[in-house]
Amino acid sequence: MPSSEQARKDYDNSAAVYGEYGALPSGQLESELIKLALGDCTDLTILDLGGGTGVHAFEALDLGAVAVDLVDISPGMLEKARRSEALVGREDKIRFFEADVSKPLSHLPLREGGYDVVMGNWVFSFADSMDVLEGVFHNIVDNLKTGGRFICVRDADPASPVLQTGKYGGSCKWLKEIPGGYSYLCVLHTTPPIEFEGAALEVIYSGSTKIYEQFGLTDIRVLPYEAAAVVKENPEFWQSFLERPCLAVMTAIKS
Numbered sequence: 001m002p003s004s005e006q007a008r009k010d011y012d013n014s015a016a017v018y019g020e021y022g023a024l025p026s027g028q029l030e031s032e033l034i035k036l037a038l039g040d041c042t043d044l045t046i047l048d049l050g051g052g053t054g055v056h057a058f059e060a061l062d063l064g065a066v067a068v069d070l071v072d073i074s075p076g077m078l079e080k081a082r083r084s085e086a087l088v089g090r091e092d093k094i095r096f097f098e099a100d101v102s103k104p105l106s107h108l109p110l111r112e113g114g115y116d117v118v119m120g121n122w123v124f125s126f127a128d129s130m131d132v133l134e135g136v137f138h139n140i141v142d143n144l145k146t147g148g149r150f151i152c153v154r155d156a157d158p159a160s161p162v163l164q165t166g167k168y169g170g171s172c173k174w175l176k177e178i179p180g181g182y183s184y185l186c187v188l189h190t191t192p193p194i195e196f197e198g199a200a201l202e203v204i205y206s207g208s209t210k211i212y213e214q215f216g217l218t219d220i221r222v223l224p225y226e227a228a229a230v231v232k233e234n235p236e237f238w239q240s241f242l243e244r245p246c247l248a249v250m251t252a253i254k255s
Contacts (some may be wrong), residue, residue: 007126010196011052011074018053018077019084020190024169025230025237026247030153032228033249034059034121037151041065044116047143049101049136050123054081054094060117061093068094069110071101102127102135105143114145121153128178128199137215141254150217150252155200156207158182160246168241181205207248217252 011018021027034056042064048057051070060068072078078096085094097108101123118140127133140150159182163172166189173185173195181201188194203211209220225231225245231238 006197008073008075011072012076014188014194014196016076016080017190017192017194018080019055021169021188021194022055024189026168026170028230029168029225029228029238030121030247030249031055031059032230033223033225034119034151034153035063036227037149037223037249037251038063038117041117045111046117046119047071047110047115049118049120049139051119051121052077052081054084054096056119056121057081057094058085058088060119061090065117066093069097069115070094071097071099071105071108073098073100101139102132104135105139110143114143115148116145117149117151118144119151121151122198123152124154124204125198125200127201127204128181128183130180130201130203133201133204133211137211141215141217144254146254148254150254151249153247153249155198155205156245156248158184158200158205158246160244162241162244163246165240168246170246212252216255218255219251219253221251223249223251 022031038060041060043066046060046065046068048068048070051057051072054070057068057070075098078098082096085091099105099108120140123136127136144150158175162168169189171187173187175182175184183199185197212220225242
């Protein structure tokens with residue numbers, strides 16, 4: 001099954017309980033680091049590629065964003081996001097679009113002048129080939145204003161021992177080599193557990209900046225884990241994670 005179709009299937013199946021991920025240690029860490037990366041979003045426009053149930057899109061609105069467009073491949077995740085935002089009453093500030101973010105998005109009525117911020121959280125984790133990965137990068141840079149920020153969560157070490165213990169809320173059932181990286185089956189320990197197939201290419205998880213620079217992104221930085229309150233408050237708990245982290249939150253600027 002193509003990676004995009006597998007992603008749609010997996011996320012449709014998990015839409016009802018995916019929100020529970022935020023309560024897991026890795027989910028808390030991710031959320032805190034993304035909010036630090038976003039900072040003050042007053043009057044900013046944001047494109048959230050692979051935005052799922054809208055968790056981070058809603059965080060951006062809470063931080064002052066004037067408008068967010070969320071694109072995701074899963075109709076189930078999008079419906080969950082719509083229902084959640086309807087309860088808050090900010091439907092005029094957010095739009096939802098169903099599309100594969102590894103393919104051209106020219107058919108969508110996205111902002112012609114681009115966005116101040118483009119988020120792509122875990123959006124590289126379904127790219128099982130360079131063609132798919134480059135398709136995602138084209139959508140990032142084509143929709144980002146010059147001087148705008150790109151923010152993402154990405155795989156850091158798909159073979160990290162913490163993905164065997166499940167201590168931080170996620171584990172890996174299997175890891176297989178593919179050209180240029182790995183495919184894997186991830187389990188999030190929610191109730192019930194969420195399973196999805198993903199992929200991690202070395203050009204991403206290695207921390208190399210080469211492909212970002214190839215697409216005109218500069219000032220590429222990984223946020224320090226120690227900046228997150230959950231790590232500050234309990235460094236001993238996070239010690240094994242910090243030795244070989246399995247995820248990273250990073251930012252870059254379009255030059």
